[in-house]
Amino acid sequence: MGSSQAAVSFLTNLARAAFGLGAAASVLNASLYTVDGGQRAVLFDRFRGVIDDTIGEGTHFLVPWLQKPYIFDIRTRPHTFSSVSGTKDLQMVNLTLRVLSRPEYDEKVLPSIGNEVLKAVVAQFNADQLLTDRPHVSALVRDSLIRRAKDFNIVLDDVAITHLSYGAEFSKAVEQKQVAQQEAERSKFVVAKAEQERRAAIIRAEGESESAKLISDATAAAGMGLIELRRIEASREIAATLAKTPNVAYLPGGNNMLLGLNPTIAGGR
Numbered sequence: 375m376g377s378s379q380a381a382v383s384f385l386t387n388l389a390r391a392a393f394g395l396g397a398a399a400s401v402l403n404a405s406l407y408t409v410d411g412g413q414r415a416v417l418f419d420r421f422r423g424v425i426d427d428t429i430g431e432g433t434h435f436l437v438p439w440l441q442k443p444y445i446f447d448i449r450t451r452p453h454t455f456s457s458v459s460g461t462k463d464l465q466m467v468n469l470t471l472r473v474l475s476r477p478e479y480d481e482k483v484l485p486s487i488g489n490e491v492l493k494a495v496v497a498q499f500n501a502d503q504l505l506t507d508r509p510h511v512s513a514l515v516r517d518s519l520i521r522r523a524k525d526f527n528i529v530l531d532d533v534a535i536t537h538l539s540y541g542a543e544f545s546k547a548v549e550q551k552q553v554a555q556q557e558a559e560r561s562k563f564v565v566a567k568a569e570q571e572r573r574a575a576i577i578r579a580e581g582e583s584e585s586a587k588l589i590s591d592a593t594a595a596a597g598m599g600l601i602e603l604r605r606i607e608a609s610r611e612i613a614a615t616l617a618k619t620p621n622v623a624y625l626p627g628g629n630n631m632l633l634g635l636n637p638t639i640a641g642g643r
Contacts, residue, residue, distance in 0.1 A: 470537035
């Protein structure tokens, strides 16, 4: 009987000890929290509200129930969002913006302030200026968005316009303008070519006229001898050209049309 009571007492003490250790472990576990690499924690106190100091990486203590940690990822991450904005000359433009930002709660804020900044900046430019002054437009969007994000404690490491497109009507108007410019350049080329051909024709006609005048003066001074000389030279050139052609045959004048006959046969006749 005595040994039975001792066993019960031992088990009771053991259960109490285990319960105490469990409770202590639970309290200790509830009093610790871990902040991983690339993260920061903000403590919320039920009496003091949000504590201004942020907590870095590592394992930290807190008062259970009284304090609660909120952990944020502060690593830089890319975000992309699009906006349809109106330009100064009332053209609709589709813009896509890529930003590198931190911390993670930026997803709730960036789209709204990004659209706000894009619309405000695009409204300052005409549609064609968005292409010709794109570096200036991109820099203005970046500076305005970084300044606006600071109001929400969001850090932007980079801001860039990755895509820009116009409405169908404006794109068609731009295409027609380019075609018209090409046609105008082609017309200028045709006019310049015609002018050059006209000048060449005038110079050629003047040269032929001068040549004819010189020939006429030479003929008047030397008589028909110059013409006969030119005729003989032309005949010699024609004869030399025909002599080099194997398909040309020469037929003698008169009535003797027998060529290549045996001389003995011709003599016997």
